[in-house]
Amino acid sequence: MEVFKVIKIKAGAKEAADDLVVEEVPFTLNIGDKELVTLLCMPADLEDLAAGFLFTSGLIRKIEDIKKIVINREQWVAYIELAVADTEMVFKRLYTSGCGRGTLFYSAADLINRVKNVSDFKIEAVKISSLMADFQKKSEIYLKTGGAHSAALADNKGILIFKEDIGRHNAIDKVIGQRLREGGSFENKIMVTSGRISSEVLLKTQKCRIPVVVSKSAPTNQAIRLAKDMGVTLAGFTRGNRLNIYSAEERID
Amino acid sequence: MEVFKVIKIKAGAKEAADDLVVEEVPFTLNIGDKELVTLLCMPADLEDLAAGFLFTSGLIRKIEDIKKIVINREQWVAYIELAVADTEMVFKRLYTSGCGRGTLFYSAADLINRVKNVSDFKIEAVKISSLMADFQKKSEIYLKTGGAHSAALADNKGILIFKEDIGRHNAIDKVIGQRLREGGSFENKIMVTSGRISSEVLLKTQKCRIPVVVSKSAPTNQAIRLAKDMGVTLAGFTRGNRLNIYSAEERID
Known part of the structure:
Protein backbone atom coordinates (compact mmCIF):
# COMPACT_ATOMS: atom_id res chain seq x y z
CA MET A 1 0.00 0.00 0.00
CA GLU A 2 1.14 3.54 -0.70
CA VAL A 3 0.09 6.80 0.96
CA PHE A 4 -1.11 9.67 -1.22
CA LYS A 5 -2.20 13.20 -0.36
CA VAL A 6 -5.80 13.62 -1.44
CA ILE A 7 -8.48 16.28 -1.24
CA LYS A 8 -11.53 14.86 0.47
CA ILE A 9 -14.80 16.58 -0.34
CA LYS A 10 -17.79 16.07 1.90
CA ALA A 11 -20.99 18.04 1.48
CA GLY A 12 -19.07 20.85 -0.24
CA ALA A 13 -16.31 21.14 2.39
CA LYS A 14 -12.71 20.51 1.28
CA GLU A 15 -10.13 18.81 3.46
CA ALA A 16 -6.57 17.62 2.74
CA ALA A 17 -5.94 14.10 3.99
CA ASP A 18 -3.71 11.04 3.62
CA ASP A 19 -5.16 8.07 1.78
CA LEU A 20 -3.90 4.48 1.60
CA VAL A 21 -3.90 3.19 -1.97
CA VAL A 22 -3.41 -0.32 -3.34
CA GLU A 23 -0.21 -0.99 -5.32
CA GLU A 24 -0.16 -2.05 -8.95
CA ASN A 113 -11.23 -30.80 -19.39
CA ARG A 114 -14.93 -30.18 -18.98
CA VAL A 115 -15.57 -33.54 -17.42
CA LYS A 116 -18.11 -33.92 -14.69
CA ASN A 117 -17.12 -33.06 -11.13
CA VAL A 118 -18.30 -36.11 -9.17
CA SER A 119 -17.04 -35.16 -5.70
CA ASP A 120 -19.45 -36.23 -2.93
CA PHE A 121 -18.18 -33.44 -0.69
CA LYS A 122 -20.89 -31.75 1.39
CA ILE A 123 -20.99 -28.52 3.41
CA GLU A 124 -23.70 -26.79 5.44
CA ALA A 125 -25.07 -23.46 4.26
CA VAL A 126 -24.42 -21.96 7.69
CA LYS A 127 -20.77 -23.02 7.40
CA ILE A 128 -20.49 -21.23 4.05
CA SER A 129 -21.87 -18.06 5.62
CA SER A 130 -19.35 -18.22 8.44
CA LEU A 131 -16.52 -18.91 5.95
CA MET A 132 -17.53 -15.77 4.05
CA ALA A 133 -17.56 -13.75 7.29
CA ASP A 134 -14.00 -14.94 8.13
CA PHE A 135 -12.96 -14.28 4.54
CA GLN A 136 -14.11 -10.68 4.66
CA LYS A 137 -12.32 -10.03 7.96
CA LYS A 138 -9.07 -11.24 6.40
CA SER A 139 -9.28 -8.78 3.50
CA GLU A 140 -6.77 -6.39 5.05
CA ILE A 141 -5.85 -4.53 1.88
CA TYR A 142 -9.45 -4.23 0.77
CA LEU A 143 -10.49 -2.93 4.18
CA LYS A 144 -7.71 -0.32 4.10
CA THR A 145 -7.84 0.76 0.44
CA GLY A 146 -11.18 -0.39 -1.00
CA GLY A 147 -9.22 -1.39 -4.10
CA ALA A 148 -8.58 -5.13 -3.88
CA HIS A 149 -10.25 -8.45 -4.58
CA SER A 150 -9.64 -11.56 -2.52
CA ALA A 151 -9.80 -15.30 -2.98
CA ALA A 152 -9.36 -18.24 -0.62
CA LEU A 153 -9.14 -21.99 -0.62
CA ALA A 154 -11.06 -23.49 2.29
CA ASP A 155 -12.26 -26.82 3.59
CA ASN A 156 -14.99 -27.79 6.03
CA LYS A 157 -12.86 -26.51 8.92
CA GLY A 158 -11.93 -23.08 7.57
CA ILE A 159 -9.68 -21.03 5.31
CA LEU A 160 -6.40 -22.66 4.21
CA ILE A 161 -4.97 -20.10 1.80
CA PHE A 162 -5.98 -16.46 1.46
CA LYS A 163 -4.76 -13.96 -1.16
CA GLU A 164 -5.54 -10.45 -2.29
CA ASP A 165 -4.89 -8.71 -5.59
CA ILE A 166 -6.15 -5.79 -7.67
CA GLY A 167 -7.58 -8.36 -10.09
CA ARG A 168 -10.08 -11.05 -9.17
CA HIS A 169 -8.43 -13.48 -11.62
CA ASN A 170 -5.02 -12.83 -10.13
CA ALA A 171 -6.22 -13.47 -6.58
CA ILE A 172 -7.60 -16.86 -7.66
CA ASP A 173 -4.41 -17.71 -9.60
CA LYS A 174 -2.32 -16.84 -6.51
CA VAL A 175 -4.37 -19.18 -4.32
CA ILE A 176 -4.15 -22.02 -6.85
CA GLY A 177 -0.45 -21.35 -7.47
CA GLN A 178 0.43 -21.58 -3.77
CA ARG A 179 -1.56 -24.78 -3.34
CA LEU A 180 0.12 -26.39 -6.36
CA ARG A 181 3.57 -25.31 -5.22
CA GLU A 182 3.10 -26.75 -1.74
CA GLY A 183 1.80 -29.99 -3.24
CA GLY A 184 -1.62 -29.89 -1.58
CA SER A 185 -4.77 -31.31 -3.10
CA PHE A 186 -7.98 -29.58 -4.13
CA GLU A 187 -10.21 -32.48 -3.12
CA ASN A 188 -13.18 -31.56 -0.94
CA LYS A 189 -12.20 -27.91 -1.09
CA ILE A 190 -14.08 -24.66 -1.61
CA MET A 191 -12.95 -21.64 -3.60
CA VAL A 192 -14.19 -18.41 -2.03
CA THR A 193 -14.02 -15.19 -4.03
CA SER A 194 -15.05 -11.58 -3.56
CA GLY A 195 -15.49 -11.14 -7.28
CA ARG A 196 -18.12 -11.84 -9.88
CA ILE A 197 -18.14 -15.31 -11.42
CA SER A 198 -17.66 -15.42 -15.17
CA SER A 199 -16.96 -18.52 -17.25
CA GLU A 200 -13.23 -17.83 -16.92
CA VAL A 201 -13.33 -18.05 -13.13
CA LEU A 202 -15.19 -21.34 -13.26
CA LEU A 203 -12.75 -22.74 -15.77
CA LYS A 204 -9.86 -21.90 -13.45
CA THR A 205 -11.42 -23.71 -10.50
CA GLN A 206 -12.46 -26.67 -12.64
CA LYS A 207 -8.85 -27.10 -13.82
CA CYS A 208 -8.25 -28.07 -10.17
CA ARG A 209 -11.52 -30.02 -9.85
CA ILE A 210 -12.67 -27.83 -6.94
CA PRO A 211 -16.26 -28.99 -6.22
CA VAL A 212 -17.69 -25.81 -4.61
CA VAL A 213 -17.28 -22.18 -5.67
CA VAL A 214 -18.66 -19.45 -3.41
CA SER A 215 -18.85 -15.77 -4.27
CA LYS A 216 -19.96 -12.60 -2.53
CA SER A 217 -21.10 -11.35 -5.95
CA ALA A 218 -23.13 -12.32 -9.01
CA PRO A 219 -22.49 -15.05 -11.60
CA THR A 220 -23.01 -14.70 -15.37
CA ASN A 221 -25.35 -16.96 -17.35
CA GLN A 222 -22.37 -18.75 -18.95
CA ALA A 223 -20.84 -19.44 -15.56
CA ILE A 224 -24.10 -21.02 -14.38
CA ARG A 225 -24.38 -23.12 -17.56
CA LEU A 226 -20.79 -24.31 -17.20
CA ALA A 227 -21.29 -25.09 -13.50
CA LYS A 228 -24.39 -27.17 -14.33
CA ASP A 229 -22.55 -28.96 -17.17
CA MET A 230 -19.55 -29.71 -15.00
CA GLY A 231 -21.43 -30.59 -11.82
CA VAL A 232 -19.80 -27.79 -9.85
CA THR A 233 -21.72 -26.25 -6.94
CA LEU A 234 -21.96 -22.52 -7.52
CA ALA A 235 -23.17 -20.18 -4.77
CA GLY A 236 -23.48 -16.43 -5.22
CA PHE A 237 -24.57 -13.34 -3.29
CA THR A 238 -23.22 -14.92 -0.10
CA ARG A 239 -23.96 -12.09 2.30
CA GLY A 240 -24.84 -12.34 6.00
CA ASN A 241 -27.06 -15.43 6.42
CA ARG A 242 -28.18 -15.43 2.78
CA LEU A 243 -26.89 -17.11 -0.33
CA ASN A 244 -28.14 -18.25 -3.74
CA ILE A 245 -27.34 -21.73 -5.07
CA TYR A 246 -27.19 -21.88 -8.87
CA SER A 247 -26.12 -25.48 -9.50
CA ALA A 248 -25.40 -28.88 -7.93
CA GLU A 249 -27.25 -27.93 -4.73
CA GLU A 250 -26.93 -31.48 -3.36
CA ARG A 251 -23.53 -30.52 -1.89
CA ILE A 252 -25.08 -27.85 0.34
CA ASP A 253 -27.08 -29.03 3.36
CA MET B 1 -30.56 -11.01 -19.06
CA GLU B 2 -31.54 -14.62 -18.54
CA VAL B 3 -33.78 -16.19 -15.89
CA PHE B 4 -32.46 -19.13 -13.87
CA LYS B 5 -34.09 -21.26 -11.20
CA VAL B 6 -32.09 -20.85 -8.00
CA ILE B 7 -32.29 -22.03 -4.41
CA LYS B 8 -32.30 -19.03 -2.12
CA ILE B 9 -31.13 -19.71 1.43
CA LYS B 10 -31.93 -17.21 4.17
CA ALA B 11 -31.21 -17.95 7.82
CA GLY B 12 -31.29 -21.68 7.15
CA ALA B 13 -34.60 -21.68 5.23
CA LYS B 14 -34.58 -22.91 1.61
CA GLU B 15 -36.76 -21.40 -1.10
CA ALA B 16 -36.89 -21.99 -4.86
CA ALA B 17 -36.96 -18.75 -6.84
CA ASP B 18 -36.31 -17.17 -10.23
CA ASP B 19 -33.20 -15.06 -10.58
CA LEU B 20 -32.24 -12.62 -13.33
CA VAL B 21 -28.66 -13.18 -14.46
CA VAL B 22 -26.40 -11.09 -16.68
CA GLU B 23 -25.48 -12.54 -20.09
CA GLU B 24 -21.93 -13.31 -21.17
CA ASN B 113 0.78 9.51 -25.96
CA ARG B 114 1.45 10.46 -22.38
CA VAL B 115 1.43 14.14 -23.13
CA LYS B 116 0.00 16.57 -20.63
CA ASN B 117 -3.75 17.08 -20.58
CA VAL B 118 -4.03 20.88 -20.62
CA SER B 119 -7.82 21.24 -20.77
CA ASP B 120 -9.09 24.19 -18.74
CA PHE B 121 -12.45 22.46 -18.24
CA LYS B 122 -13.97 22.93 -14.78
CA ILE B 123 -16.81 21.25 -12.92
CA GLU B 124 -18.31 21.68 -9.47
CA ALA B 125 -17.98 18.86 -6.93
CA VAL B 126 -21.72 18.97 -6.31
CA LYS B 127 -22.29 18.45 -10.05
CA ILE B 128 -20.06 15.36 -9.98
CA SER B 129 -22.08 13.95 -7.09
CA SER B 130 -25.34 14.48 -8.96
CA LEU B 131 -23.84 12.95 -12.13
CA MET B 132 -22.92 9.85 -10.12
CA ALA B 133 -26.44 9.66 -8.68
CA ASP B 134 -27.96 9.80 -12.22
CA PHE B 135 -25.36 7.27 -13.38
CA GLN B 136 -26.34 4.75 -10.73
CA LYS B 137 -30.05 5.11 -11.50
CA LYS B 138 -29.34 4.28 -15.15
CA SER B 139 -27.58 1.00 -14.31
CA GLU B 140 -30.58 -1.13 -15.20
CA ILE B 141 -28.74 -4.41 -15.65
CA TYR B 142 -26.68 -3.93 -12.52
CA LEU B 143 -29.78 -3.09 -10.49
CA LYS B 144 -31.52 -6.23 -11.77
CA THR B 145 -28.62 -8.73 -11.73
CA GLY B 146 -25.85 -7.29 -9.52
CA GLY B 147 -23.45 -8.53 -12.18
CA ALA B 148 -22.56 -5.57 -14.39
CA HIS B 149 -20.25 -2.59 -14.52
CA SER B 150 -21.20 0.70 -16.14
CA ALA B 151 -19.44 3.62 -17.77
CA ALA B 152 -20.64 6.94 -19.11
CA LEU B 153 -19.42 9.96 -21.01
CA ALA B 154 -20.82 13.17 -19.54
CA ASP B 155 -20.43 16.91 -19.79
CA ASN B 156 -21.33 19.76 -17.46
CA LYS B 157 -25.01 19.28 -18.33
CA GLY B 158 -25.33 15.53 -17.79
CA ILE B 159 -24.79 12.05 -19.19
CA LEU B 160 -24.33 11.77 -22.98
CA ILE B 161 -23.57 8.07 -23.45
CA PHE B 162 -24.20 5.26 -20.97
CA LYS B 163 -23.15 1.60 -21.31
CA GLU B 164 -23.12 -1.53 -19.20
CA ASP B 165 -21.04 -4.69 -19.50
CA ILE B 166 -19.81 -7.59 -17.40
CA GLY B 167 -16.31 -6.07 -17.67
CA ARG B 168 -15.39 -2.57 -16.55
CA HIS B 169 -12.94 -2.25 -19.46
CA ASN B 170 -15.59 -3.31 -21.95
CA ALA B 171 -18.09 -0.75 -20.64
CA ILE B 172 -15.51 2.02 -21.12
CA ASP B 173 -14.57 0.74 -24.59
CA LYS B 174 -18.27 0.72 -25.59
CA VAL B 175 -18.71 4.34 -24.49
CA ILE B 176 -15.58 5.45 -26.35
CA GLY B 177 -16.48 3.35 -29.40
CA GLN B 178 -19.94 4.90 -29.71
CA ARG B 179 -18.56 8.42 -29.33
CA LEU B 180 -15.90 7.81 -32.00
CA ARG B 181 -18.43 6.25 -34.38
CA GLU B 182 -20.84 9.18 -34.07
CA GLY B 183 -17.96 11.60 -34.63
CA GLY B 184 -18.32 13.42 -31.31
CA SER B 185 -15.46 15.01 -29.42
CA PHE B 186 -14.11 14.21 -25.97
CA GLU B 187 -13.28 17.84 -25.20
CA ASN B 188 -14.52 19.09 -21.81
CA LYS B 189 -15.97 15.68 -21.06
CA ILE B 190 -16.02 13.43 -18.02
CA MET B 191 -15.68 9.65 -17.96
CA VAL B 192 -17.76 8.14 -15.16
CA THR B 193 -17.17 4.51 -14.16
CA SER B 194 -18.49 2.11 -11.56
CA GLY B 195 -15.22 0.22 -11.52
CA ARG B 196 -11.84 0.53 -9.93
CA ILE B 197 -9.28 2.69 -11.71
CA SER B 198 -6.10 0.93 -12.75
CA SER B 199 -3.45 2.29 -15.08
CA GLU B 200 -5.20 0.57 -18.01
CA VAL B 201 -8.41 2.51 -17.45
CA LEU B 202 -6.56 5.80 -17.31
CA LEU B 203 -4.67 4.97 -20.48
CA LYS B 204 -7.96 4.34 -22.28
CA THR B 205 -9.41 7.70 -21.26
CA GLN B 206 -6.16 9.52 -22.03
CA LYS B 207 -6.17 8.10 -25.57
CA CYS B 208 -9.25 10.34 -25.97
CA ARG B 209 -7.77 13.21 -23.93
CA ILE B 210 -10.70 13.13 -21.48
CA PRO B 211 -9.75 15.64 -18.77
CA VAL B 212 -11.78 14.28 -15.82
CA VAL B 213 -12.25 10.65 -14.70
CA VAL B 214 -14.72 9.91 -11.91
CA SER B 215 -15.18 6.55 -10.20
CA LYS B 216 -17.42 5.11 -7.53
CA SER B 217 -14.49 2.93 -6.48
CA ALA B 218 -10.79 3.05 -5.62
CA PRO B 219 -7.79 3.91 -7.81
CA THR B 220 -4.43 2.10 -7.77
CA ASN B 221 -1.15 3.87 -7.03
CA GLN B 222 -0.09 3.58 -10.69
CA ALA B 223 -3.34 5.14 -11.85
CA ILE B 224 -2.76 8.11 -9.51
CA ARG B 225 0.85 8.49 -10.69
CA LEU B 226 -0.23 8.41 -14.33
CA ALA B 227 -3.04 10.89 -13.68
CA LYS B 228 -0.59 13.29 -12.02
CA ASP B 229 1.93 12.86 -14.88
CA MET B 230 -0.70 13.41 -17.53
CA GLY B 231 -2.58 16.22 -15.77
CA VAL B 232 -5.82 14.25 -15.65
CA THR B 233 -8.27 14.96 -12.83
CA LEU B 234 -8.96 11.70 -11.02
CA ALA B 235 -11.80 11.44 -8.48
CA GLY B 236 -12.58 8.26 -6.58
CA PHE B 237 -14.99 6.97 -3.95
CA THR B 238 -17.70 9.25 -5.36
CA ARG B 239 -20.56 8.25 -3.08
CA GLY B 240 -23.40 10.42 -1.83
CA ASN B 241 -22.00 13.93 -1.21
CA ARG B 242 -18.43 12.68 -0.77
CA LEU B 243 -15.53 12.21 -3.14
CA ASN B 244 -11.73 12.03 -3.09
CA ILE B 245 -9.63 14.02 -5.57
CA TYR B 246 -6.29 12.37 -6.34
CA SER B 247 -4.84 14.68 -9.01
CA ALA B 248 -5.29 17.96 -10.93
CA GLU B 249 -7.80 19.24 -8.40
CA GLU B 250 -7.91 22.68 -10.07
CA ARG B 251 -10.63 21.38 -12.40
CA ILE B 252 -12.99 20.72 -9.50
CA ASP B 253 -14.61 23.74 -7.82
Missing part, protein backbone atom coordinates in the same frame (compact mmCIF):
# COMPACT_ATOMS: atom_id res chain seq x y z
CA VAL A 25 2.82 -3.31 -10.97
CA PRO A 26 3.16 -4.63 -14.53
CA PHE A 27 4.43 -8.18 -14.03
CA THR A 28 5.85 -9.85 -17.13
CA LEU A 29 6.20 -13.61 -17.49
CA ASN A 30 9.10 -14.68 -19.68
CA ILE A 31 9.38 -18.29 -20.85
CA GLY A 32 13.04 -18.76 -21.74
CA ASP A 33 13.92 -15.52 -23.51
CA LYS A 34 10.42 -14.86 -24.86
CA GLU A 35 7.80 -12.60 -23.31
CA LEU A 36 4.54 -14.48 -22.72
CA VAL A 37 2.23 -12.01 -21.01
CA THR A 38 2.12 -8.97 -18.77
CA LEU A 39 -0.26 -9.06 -15.82
CA LEU A 40 -1.25 -5.98 -13.85
CA CYS A 41 -1.13 -7.11 -10.25
CA MET A 42 -0.28 -6.38 -6.64
CA PRO A 43 3.44 -7.00 -6.04
CA ALA A 44 3.08 -9.93 -3.60
CA ASP A 45 3.12 -13.71 -4.04
CA LEU A 46 4.49 -13.40 -7.55
CA GLU A 47 5.80 -16.99 -7.74
CA ASP A 48 2.31 -18.18 -6.83
CA LEU A 49 0.75 -15.90 -9.43
CA ALA A 50 3.12 -17.08 -12.16
CA ALA A 51 2.55 -20.77 -11.36
CA GLY A 52 -1.20 -20.34 -10.94
CA PHE A 53 -1.57 -18.37 -14.17
CA LEU A 54 0.38 -20.95 -16.21
CA PHE A 55 -1.73 -23.76 -14.77
CA THR A 56 -5.21 -22.22 -14.90
CA SER A 57 -4.58 -20.88 -18.40
CA GLY A 58 -3.86 -24.43 -19.51
CA LEU A 59 -0.30 -23.58 -20.53
CA ILE A 60 1.12 -26.28 -18.26
CA ARG A 61 -0.59 -29.53 -17.25
CA LYS A 62 1.05 -30.01 -13.84
CA ILE A 63 3.25 -28.03 -11.45
CA GLU A 64 6.23 -30.26 -12.31
CA ASP A 65 6.18 -28.72 -15.79
CA ILE A 66 7.81 -25.68 -14.18
CA LYS A 67 11.54 -26.27 -13.67
CA LYS A 68 12.36 -22.86 -12.24
CA ILE A 69 10.83 -19.44 -11.55
CA VAL A 70 13.19 -16.56 -10.80
CA ILE A 71 11.59 -13.22 -10.00
CA ASN A 72 13.28 -9.89 -10.63
CA ARG A 73 11.58 -7.56 -8.17
CA GLU A 74 13.09 -4.40 -9.61
CA GLN A 75 11.77 -4.89 -13.11
CA TRP A 76 8.82 -7.13 -12.13
CA VAL A 77 9.78 -9.93 -14.47
CA ALA A 78 9.49 -13.70 -13.89
CA TYR A 79 12.08 -15.80 -15.73
CA ILE A 80 10.48 -19.20 -16.12
CA GLU A 81 12.02 -22.46 -17.29
CA LEU A 82 9.57 -25.12 -18.36
CA ALA A 83 10.14 -28.86 -18.52
CA VAL A 84 7.99 -28.91 -21.63
CA ALA A 85 9.63 -30.06 -24.84
CA ASP A 86 7.84 -27.65 -27.14
CA THR A 87 7.62 -24.24 -25.50
CA GLU A 88 6.51 -22.75 -28.80
CA MET A 89 3.21 -24.55 -28.18
CA VAL A 90 2.80 -22.59 -24.96
CA PHE A 91 2.91 -19.34 -26.91
CA LYS A 92 0.65 -20.66 -29.58
CA ARG A 93 -1.91 -21.78 -27.03
CA LEU A 94 -2.01 -18.37 -25.37
CA TYR A 95 -2.15 -16.44 -28.61
CA THR A 96 -4.80 -18.48 -30.30
CA SER A 97 -7.18 -19.02 -27.45
CA GLY A 98 -6.62 -16.53 -24.71
CA CYS A 99 -5.09 -13.34 -25.93
CA GLY A 100 -6.55 -10.20 -24.45
CA ARG A 101 -9.23 -10.79 -21.89
CA GLY A 102 -9.74 -14.10 -23.62
CA THR A 103 -11.70 -17.21 -23.15
CA LEU A 104 -9.33 -20.08 -22.81
CA PHE A 105 -12.02 -22.68 -22.37
CA TYR A 106 -13.46 -22.20 -25.80
CA SER A 107 -10.42 -24.02 -27.18
CA ALA A 108 -10.57 -27.70 -27.99
CA ALA A 109 -7.99 -28.66 -25.39
CA ASP A 110 -10.13 -27.20 -22.69
CA LEU A 111 -13.34 -28.79 -23.79
CA ILE A 112 -11.67 -32.07 -22.92
CA VAL B 25 -20.71 -14.21 -24.66
CA PRO B 26 -17.24 -14.82 -26.10
CA PHE B 27 -16.86 -12.12 -28.76
CA THR B 28 -14.03 -12.65 -31.23
CA LEU B 29 -12.53 -9.83 -33.29
CA ASN B 30 -11.18 -10.93 -36.67
CA ILE B 31 -9.01 -8.57 -38.71
CA GLY B 32 -9.28 -9.84 -42.26
CA ASP B 33 -9.11 -13.61 -41.87
CA LYS B 34 -7.00 -13.55 -38.69
CA GLU B 35 -8.30 -13.81 -35.14
CA LEU B 36 -7.10 -10.89 -33.02
CA VAL B 37 -8.67 -11.38 -29.61
CA THR B 38 -11.67 -12.84 -27.80
CA LEU B 39 -13.44 -10.61 -25.30
CA LEU B 40 -15.92 -11.92 -22.74
CA CYS B 41 -18.72 -9.39 -22.80
CA MET B 42 -22.43 -8.66 -22.68
CA PRO B 43 -23.97 -9.15 -26.14
CA ALA B 44 -24.98 -5.53 -26.77
CA ASP B 45 -23.31 -2.62 -28.56
CA LEU B 46 -20.78 -4.93 -30.19
CA GLU B 47 -19.82 -2.51 -32.97
CA ASP B 48 -19.05 0.08 -30.30
CA LEU B 49 -17.03 -2.44 -28.29
CA ALA B 50 -15.01 -3.51 -31.34
CA ALA B 51 -14.26 0.08 -32.36
CA GLY B 52 -13.52 1.20 -28.80
CA PHE B 53 -11.25 -1.77 -28.09
CA LEU B 54 -9.22 -1.22 -31.27
CA PHE B 55 -8.83 2.47 -30.47
CA THR B 56 -8.10 2.35 -26.74
CA SER B 57 -5.70 -0.56 -27.21
CA GLY B 58 -3.73 1.61 -29.62
CA LEU B 59 -4.32 -0.76 -32.53
CA ILE B 60 -5.83 2.01 -34.65
CA ARG B 61 -5.04 5.71 -34.44
CA LYS B 62 -8.40 7.09 -35.58
CA ILE B 63 -11.90 5.80 -36.28
CA GLU B 64 -11.35 6.24 -40.03
CA ASP B 65 -8.81 3.39 -39.84
CA ILE B 66 -11.82 1.06 -39.64
CA LYS B 67 -13.29 0.51 -43.11
CA LYS B 68 -15.99 -1.95 -42.07
CA ILE B 69 -17.26 -3.92 -39.09
CA VAL B 70 -19.69 -6.79 -39.75
CA ILE B 71 -21.03 -8.61 -36.71
CA ASN B 72 -22.17 -12.24 -36.79
CA ARG B 73 -24.58 -12.46 -33.87
CA GLU B 74 -24.89 -16.24 -33.98
CA GLN B 75 -21.21 -16.96 -33.58
CA TRP B 76 -20.33 -13.66 -31.85
CA VAL B 77 -17.63 -12.74 -34.33
CA ALA B 78 -16.75 -9.28 -35.68
CA TYR B 79 -15.27 -9.24 -39.17
CA ILE B 80 -13.22 -6.08 -39.37
CA GLU B 81 -11.58 -4.45 -42.37
CA LEU B 82 -8.92 -1.90 -41.55
CA ALA B 83 -7.69 0.91 -43.78
CA VAL B 84 -4.22 0.31 -42.38
CA ALA B 85 -1.52 -0.70 -44.83
CA ASP B 86 0.25 -3.13 -42.52
CA THR B 87 -2.31 -5.15 -40.57
CA GLU B 88 0.48 -7.49 -39.41
CA MET B 89 1.61 -4.59 -37.24
CA VAL B 90 -1.77 -4.62 -35.50
CA PHE B 91 -1.21 -8.22 -34.42
CA LYS B 92 2.35 -7.54 -33.43
CA ARG B 93 1.30 -4.61 -31.30
CA LEU B 94 -1.28 -6.64 -29.41
CA TYR B 95 0.98 -9.63 -28.91
CA THR B 96 4.03 -7.77 -27.79
CA SER B 97 2.54 -5.18 -25.54
CA GLY B 98 -0.91 -6.15 -24.45
CA CYS B 99 -1.45 -9.87 -24.47
CA GLY B 100 -3.34 -11.28 -21.52
CA ARG B 101 -4.59 -8.73 -19.07
CA GLY B 102 -1.74 -6.64 -20.37
CA THR B 103 -0.39 -3.19 -20.01
CA LEU B 104 -0.49 -1.46 -23.31
CA PHE B 105 0.86 1.80 -22.05
CA TYR B 106 4.21 0.37 -21.08
CA SER B 107 5.06 0.20 -24.77
CA ALA B 108 7.07 2.92 -26.42
CA ALA B 109 4.26 3.97 -28.75
CA ASP B 110 2.10 4.72 -25.80
CA LEU B 111 4.70 6.65 -23.87
CA ILE B 112 4.47 9.15 -26.71
